[in-house]
Amino acid sequence: MSSKITKYPPGPNYKMPGKLIRQFIREPIKTLSTISQKYGDISYFKLGPKQHVYLINNPDYIEKVLIYDHRNFKKGKRLQVAKSLLGEGLVTSEGDFHNRQRRLIQPIFHPRQIMSYANIMTDYAIRFRERWKDEDIVDISQEMMELTLGIICKSVLNYDVESEAKQVGKALTITRNYSRRLQSPIGHVLDKIPILPASKGAHKAKEELDSLVYGLISDRRRQQEESDNKSYDDLLSRLLQAQDSNLAGPASPDTAQSSSANGKMSDKQVRDEVMTIFIAGHETTANALTWTFYLLSQYPDVEEKLHDEIDSILGSINRNNGHAITKIPTADDISQLQYTEKVLRESMRLYPPVWTMGRYVENDYQVGEYTIPAGSSILMSQYVMHHDPRYYEQPEQFNPDRWTVEFKTQLPRFSYFPFGGGIRGCIGEPFAWMEGILIIATIAQKWKMRLVPDQRIKLDPAITLRPKYGMKMKLIRRK
Numbered sequence: 001m002s003s004k005i006t007k008y009p010p011g012p013n014y015k016m017p018g019k020l021i022r023q024f025i026r027e028p029i030k031t032l033s034t035i036s037q038k039y040g041d042i043s044y045f046k047l048g049p050k051q052h053v054y055l056i057n058n059p060d061y062i063e064k065v066l067i068y069d070h071r072n073f074k075k076g077k078r079l080q081v082a083k084s085l086l087g088e089g090l091v092t093s094e095g096d097f098h099n100r101q102r103r104l105i106q107p108i109f110h111p112r113q114i115m116s117y118a119n120i121m122t123d124y125a126i127r128f129r130e131r132w133k134d135e136d137i138v139d140i141s142q143e144m145m146e147l148t149l150g151i152i153c154k155s156v157l158n159y160d161v162e163s164e165a166k167q168v169g170k171a172l173t174i175t176r177n178y179s180r181r182l183q184s185p186i187g188h189v190l191d192k193i194p195i196l197p198a199s200k201g202a203h204k205a206k207e208e209l210d211s212l213v214y215g216l217i218s219d220r221r222r223q224q225e226e227s228d229n230k231s232y233d234d235l236l237s238r239l240l241q242a243q244d245s246n247l248a249g250p251a252s253p254d255t256a257q258s259s260s261a262n263g264k265m266s267d268k269q270v271r272d273e274v275m276t277i278f279i280a281g282h283e284t285t286a287n288a289l290t291w292t293f294y295l296l297s298q299y300p301d302v303e304e305k306l307h308d309e310i311d312s313i314l315g316s317i318n319r320n321n322g323h324a325i326t327k328i329p330t331a332d333d334i335s336q337l338q339y340t341e342k343v344l345r346e347s348m349r350l351y352p353p354v355w356t357m358g359r360y361v362e363n364d365y366q367v368g369e370y371t372i373p374a375g376s377s378i379l380m381s382q383y384v385m386h387h388d389p390r391y392y393e394q395p396e397q398f399n400p401d402r403w404t405v406e407f408k409t410q411l412p413r414f415s416y417f418p419f420g421g422g423i424r425g426c427i428g429e430p431f432a433w434m435e436g437i438l439i440i441a442t443i444a445q446k447w448k449m450r451l452v453p454d455q456r457i458k459l460d461p462a463i464t465l466r467p468k469y470g471m472k473m474k475l476i477r478r479k
Contacts, residue, residue, distance in 0.1 A: 009054065009370050011035065011043040021047050029355065029383055029461050036384045042367055052376040054367070057388070059412035061367050062380050065359060066414070066422035073359035073378070104265070105273060108238050111430045117155040118331035121435050124150045125442035126328065134477040137452055140293050141471040144286040151435060152281045156274060157216050158234035168212065171205040172279065213271050213278070235277065239270050281428050284353035285435055287464050288418075290471050291351035292344060292440060295398045297451050297473065302343065302400060307448070307478070309339045310441050329441040337437055340444075342400035344436045348418040350398060352382040355465040357420060382417055383465070391415040449473040 012035060014020050023031045024047060032055060035043050041058035056062055065073060107113070128147050132138065149168065153161040161168055220236055265273075296303040313336050315326035329337070359378045364371055372378065387395045391411060392402070419426035426432070451457075452472045460468035 006373055007370060008044045009042045010039045011045040011055075012039075013045070020045060029381075029459060032356070032379070032381050032384050033387065036381075036388075042370060052373070053379055054370075054372050054376055055379045055381070055384075056367065057381075057384055058368075059385065059391075059414035062385070062414040062417070063421075064367075065378060065380065066417075066420065066425075069365070070422050072362050072365055074362060105239070105427065108235055109427050109431060114431050114434060115331045117151075117431070118434060118438060120154050121151050121438045122328050122330070122442050124154070125439045129443050129446050132447065132475050134475065136475045137472055138475060139470040140449060140473045141286070141290045141467055144289045144293075145283070147439065148286040148289070148435070149282050152278055154234075155431075156235045156277050156281070157213075158220075158236060159216055168209070171208045172282070209275065210271070213274050214267065217267050217270055217274075236270070236274060239265060239273055277428065280426070281431065283464050285432050287351070287353045287466055288344065288348050288432075288436055289439055290467060291465075292347040292436075293443075293449050293473065294451065294457070294467070294471055295347055295350065296343070296444075297449050299398050302398060303444075303448060306339060306343055306440075306444055309337065310445050313337060314441065314445055326445070329438050329445075331434065331438075333441070334434060334437050337441055339400065340437050340441055341433075342403045344433070344440060345403050346398060346400040349386045349392070349416060350396075351459075351465055352386055352418045353464050354418065354420065355383040355461050356381040380414075383461075385415050385417070388415065446478060448476050448478055450476060 012020055020031070035045065035055055036057040039055075041056070041061065043055045043057070045053055045055070047053055056065065124147055127150075128143060149172075150161055153159045153168075216236065217240070220240060224237065224240065296306065313333060314329055334341070357380050359380075361372050361374050361376045361378060363374050365374075366372075386392070389395050392415075414421060419429040419432070450473060452474055455472045456469045457471075458468040460466040
C-alpha cells in the first residue's frame with residue numbers, strides 16, 4: 001500500500017471485526033446495494049485487515065476502469081480460483097498472452113460465423129419442448145442448464161452430449177460449487193487436503209472434464225489428419241486450425257509450456273479455451289433463460305405480448321386443431337423478434353447472469369476526488385447498477401417496454417453491462433444474444449409456465465446469479 005496519507009471515500013465502518021465480512025458472505029448483493037445507496041458513486045470498506053475495497057457505482061467511472069485505463073488493473077485474487085478449472089483461457093489470462101489469444105479467437109466469434117449455429121440452437125430447443133408433457137412440473141433451471149450444455153457442446157465441440165448430459169452437468173456443478181468454496185479465507189488450505197470429501201470429489205470431477213475435452217481434441221486432430229486438414233465449422237476445429245505468427249514461444253511463466261514451436265495452439269491452450277467457452281457459454285445463458293421464464297410467469301401481460309409477437313412472425317402451434325402453419329425460428333427472424341429481445345434484455349437487467357466484477361489496482365489510481373492506492377480492490381456490480389433508480393424508473397419492475405431506441409441512446413454506457421466491457425468484455429456476447437432470443441421464441445411458441453406454489457425464490461450470487469432452490473414450473477401447453 002502507498003505510504004502517503006490516503007483520503008478514503010465514505011463507507012461502512014464497524015467496530016466489531018468481521019461483522020461486514022459476515023454480512024458480505026451471507027448476503028453480498030444486499031450488502032453492496034445498501035452501501036451504494038447510502039454512500040453514492042464511490043465508497044470504501046475493508047474486508048479483513050488487509051483487503052481494501054472500493055465500490056464504484058458510477059457508469060463514467062466504470063467506463064474509465066474497463067475501457068480507458070484497463071492496463072492499470074488485473075482481475076485480482078479470485079483469478080487464481082478460476083484458473084484451477086479454466087487454466088489460461090480468455091477469462092483468466094492476463095497481459096500480452098490474453099491479447100494474443102483474443103486476437104486469435106476473435107474471428108471465430110464474428111457475428112456472421114455465429115449465425116451458422118442458429119440451427120443447432122433451435123434443434124436442441126425443439127428436442128426439449130417436444131419431450132415435455134402438458135402439466136408436467138419441471139425444474140426449469142436444470143432444464144435450461146441441460147439445454148445450453150447441449151448447444152455449447154455441439155457448437156464448440158461438434159459433440160452431441162445428450163447421452164452424457166447429466167454426468168457432465170454433475171461434474172460441472174461439483175467443480176463450480178467447489179470453486180466457490182475456494183474463495184473463502186481458508187479455501188486454498190482446504191484444497192491442499194485431498195482426503196477431504198469435497199476436495200476429492202472436485203478433483204475427480206475436474207479429471208472427468210479434462211478427460212472428455214482432451215479426448216475430443218485428440219479425436220479431432222486425428223480426423224483432420226486423416227481428411228487432409230478438411231475444414232470443419234465447429235469452434236474446436238477452428239481453434240486447432242488457428243494460427244498466429246506472434247504466438248510461438250512463451251508469453252509468461254504461466255504459459256511457458258503452452259505454445260508449440262510452429263505457432264499453433266497447443267493441446268493445453270485449446271483445452272483451456274474450450275473449457276472457458278464451454279463453462280462460460282453454458283451456465284450464464286442458462287441462468288438468463290431461467291430468470292426470463294420466471295419473470296414471464298409473474299407478468300402475464302408481458303407474456304401475452306411476447307406470444308403475440310412470436311405468433312405473428314412464426315405462426316402458432318395449436319391453432320385450428322393443430323393444423324396451423326408454423327415455422328421454426330431462424331437467425332433471419334431475430335431482427336423481427338424485437339419484443340423478444342427486449343424481454344431478454346430486461347430480464348438480464350433485473351437478474352444479470354454475472355452480477356459483479358472486480359479489479360486489482362496495479363498503480364495508484366484517481367477516481368473523482370479520491371486516489372485509490374495500489375494493491376486495493378475495485379468492485380463494480382452489474383446488479384447494483386442495473387437497479388439504480390437514477391437510470392431506471394421503477395427499477396424493480398419487469399418492463400421490457402422501457403427499452404426504446406431513445407431510452408437506449410440516452411442511457412449511460414455502463415449503467416447496463418451484463419457482458420462486462422472493454423478488452424475483457426465477453427467475447428461470446430453475440431452468441432449469447434442469438435441463443436437467448438431463439439430459445440425463448442422456440443419454447444414460448446408452444447409452452448407457457450407457471451411457478452409451483454411452494455417454490456422458494458432466493459438469489460444465489462455465486463460466480464453467476466442462480467436461483468438458490470431451483471425453479472420448479474408447471475408446463476402449460478398453449479391452446
